[in-house]
Amino acid sequence: MANDLEAIKDPGIPPHVNRKADTDPLAAKRAERQVAILFALSSFGTLLFIFAYVAIPDDIFIFLPVMGNTNAHQLFLGLGLAFSLFFIGIGAIHWAKTLMPDNEVTVQRHEFRSPEEDRKDFVKTAKEGAAAAGLGRRSLIKKSLGLSLGLVGLSPLLLLRDLGPLPGDSLTKTGWKTGTRLVTDPGDRPIKPEDLEVGAVAQVLPEMLPGEDHRKLTEIATDAVLLIRLRPEEFNLDAERLSWTYEGIIAFSKICSHMGCAVALYEQQTKHLLCPCHQSTFDVTRAAKVLFGPAARPLPQLALALDAEGYLVAKQPFSEPVGPSFWERSS
Amino acid sequence: MFLILALLAIGTTFSVASETTNNSDLALARSTVIEEGKQLFLKGCSSCHGLNAEGGAIAPSLIGVGAASVDFQVATGRMPMADMSTQAMRKEPVYSPDQVAALAAYVASLAPGPEIPGDELLNYERDGSIAEGGELFRNNCAMCHNFAGQGGALTQGKYAPTVMGVEPVHIYEAMITGPQSMPVFSDKTITPEEKLSIIKWIKSAEAEPALGGASLGRVGPVTEGLLVWTLGIGMLIGVAVWLAMKAR
Numbered sequence: 273m274a275n276d277l278e279a280i281k282d283p284g285i286p287p288h289v290n291r292k293a294d295t296d297p298l299a300a301k302r303a304e305r306q307v308a309i310l311f312a313l314s315s316f317g318t319l320l321f322i323f324a325y326v327a328i329p330d331d332i333f334i335f336l337p338v339m340g341n342t343n344a345h346q347l348f349l350g351l352g353l354a355f356s357l358f359f360i361g362i363g364a365i366h367w368a369k370t371l372m373p374d375n376e377v378t379v380q381r382h383e384f385r386s387p388e389e390d391r392k393d394f395v396k397t398a399k400e401g402a403a404a405a406g407l408g409r410r411s412l413i414k415k416s417l418g419l420s421l422g423l424v425g426l427s428p429l430l431l432l433r434d435l436g437p438l439p440g441d442s443l444t445k446t447g448w449k450t451g452t453r454l455v456t457d458p459g460d461r462p463i464k465p466e467d468l469e470v471g472a473v474a475q476v477l478p479e480m481l482p483g484e485d486h487r488k489l490t491e492i493a494t495d496a497v498l499l500i501r502l503r504p505e506e507f508n509l510d511a512e513r514l515s516w517t518y519e520g521i522i523a524f525s526k527i528c529s530h531m532g533c534a535v536a537l538y539e540q541q542t543k544h545l546l547c548p549c550h551q552s553t554f555d556v557t558r559a560a561k562v563l564f565g566p567a568a569r570p571l572p573q574l575a576l577a578l579d580a581e582g583y584l585v586a587k588q589p590f591s592e593p594v595g596p597s598f599w600e601r602s603s
Numbered sequence: 604m605f606l607i608l609a610l611l612a613i614g615t616t617f618s619v620a621s622e623t624t625n626n627s628d629l630a631l632a633r634s635t636v637i638e639e640g641k642q643l644f645l646k647g648c649s650s651c652h653g654l655n656a657e658g659g660a661i662a663p664s665l666i667g668v669g670a671a672s673v674d675f676q677v678a679t680g681r682m683p684m685a686d687m688s689t690q691a692m693r694k695e696p697v698y699s700p701d702q703v704a705a706l707a708a709y710v711a712s713l714a715p716g717p718e719i720p721g722d723e724l725l726n727y728e729r730d731g732s733i734a735e736g737g738e739l740f741r742n743n744c745a746m747c748h749n750f751a752g753q754g755g756a757l758t759q760g761k762y763a764p765t766v767m768g769v770e771p772v773h774i775y776e777a778m779i780t781g782p783q784s785m786p787v788f789s790d791k792t793i794t795p796e797e798k799l800s801i802i803k804w805i806k807s808a809e810a811e812p813a814l815g816g817a818s819l820g821r822v823g824p825v826t827e828g829l830l831v832w833t834l835g836i837g838m839l840i841g842v843a844v845w846l847a848m849k850a851r
Binding site: 293340457536538 | 735738739742743746747755757758759761763781783784785786787788789791792793794797812818842845846849850851
């Protein structure tokens with residue numbers, strides 16, 4: 273059996289097949305014309321680009337099917353440039369494929385290893401160089417070089433400090449303190465309960481502290497709250513959560529408990545809050561219970577109360593961290 | 604057959620009704636308009652909303668919704684609904700402007716509610732600010748209506764419609780009445796001037812020319828990516844195949 277097997281022979285290079293243009297002068301002439309036409313199209317594209325730049329005003333719009341109303345200036349600039357580059361490219365390739373020589377050529381690889389003589393020469397030069405530098409004799413240079421190389425290694429080590437410090441309690445704190453007024457965003461106007469009709473919503477932020485004239489984006493990212501007014505009888509809350517509402521007004525953190533997007537798509541008829549990023553759906557009447565989607569927890573509810581002047585304030589800070597989960601989170 | 608008869612009946616009722624409105628004088632007493640609105644309501648709306656607009660199993664009560672709500676729902680063609688699917692769509696209005704006004708007057712006479720904003724109030728070109736409107740829009744409207752006002756999806760097949768090409772008065776009415784899934788935006792939390800700023804921003808976004816060429820619906824990476832991934836990469840594949848083909 274084993275004797276029947278033979279090594280597969282090297283089939284060699286397949287025989288060269290001539291193209292039409294190689295044998296037929298008429299076909300060669302035709303290919304030449306085709307290449308010339310492609311290059312001419314490219315020239316036309318450049319002229320179109322120049323014409324569009326110079327002559328087409330940038331406030332003319334033309335209707336294209338599918339694309340809709342399109343700015344003529346930009347359209348013809350783009351078409352012109354695309355034509356000039358595209359056709360010069362395919363013209364060159366068509367030329368190479370049809371007319372330039374396509375004979376297969378075999379070139380053997382040369383030996384990778386250098387000749388023995390060159391190798392010996394290299395070792396000799398390296399040794400001579402090291403001896404001439406005198407590293408063994410000049411001990412001052414040797415020591416100072418060692419010191420500087422060692423110190424260089426310290427810099428990247430120091431930069432590792434930027435991985436810290438640990439967040440501490442900054443993830444559990446927001447700008448909402450006991451008695452912080454709710455103000456409109458934007459506008460910074462305090463809100464009275466009678467300002468909201470049933471079915472109304474308001475985007476709110478904590479009022480700025482005295483002396484502040486703007487908010488940091490990082491503060492807005494944790495403090496944004498959505499205020500919603502329902503009929504009080506529509507709530508389905510336990511006694512504690514019900515005491516956090518005020519006459520049908522309920523407030524939730526706008527930061528999704530899944531990935532931290534702003535949950536503010538409120539459907540007035542179904543009383544559902546929808547997160548636009550991953551479609552987590554929360555039921556406002558049941559303390560933002562998750563009805564659908566990847567969110568693992570309800571949105572944190574902000575307890576509401578009235579201050580002496582009748583404006584809505586936070587009764588207490590958020591009872592849990594707002595936003596997505598993190599390692600140190602207790603629940 | 605019955606359907607055709609019913610349609611004919613509705614058609615003739617409307618033509619009769621509009622004739623009466625056309626013939627009616629400007630000096631027509633308010634009570635006559637309300638009475639006319641009541642007749643229109645009984646014919647066109649009461650089968651769902653109840654004979655006294657008290658609402659029913661399939662339609663809400665209209666007591667206290669105000670003239671603004673009626674004008675928004677009927678003048679944009681949302682009411683009467685074409686079918687009882689998830690959401691009333693904007694379409695060609697069924698009633699003439701005079702009939703809408705009569706319906707609005709009738710519903711407003713039932714209980715006080717938001718009124719239709721007048722032309723003097725709606726002077727958004729004079730009283731609005733585009734920059735402020737943009738900020739308000741991004742904070743209050745963009746999550747549902749898209750950052751460029753092109754509309755977007757809600758749950759269970761509901762959607763927020765585009766705000767492009769909507770009459771300023773209807774934008775204003777939508778904000779004060781909260782139609783369908785949309786909540787109310789109270790005058791105290793978004794003042795009337797701020798509402799005008801929002802309208803001015805929407806109108807400026809509407810008039811914005813697509814200077815970069817095709818706007819592809821202005822919905823961002825979805826259509827842009829689709830175009831690049833299908834047309835762009837498709838063309839590249841085609842060119843690559845041609846490049847590798849041997850000439851004969």
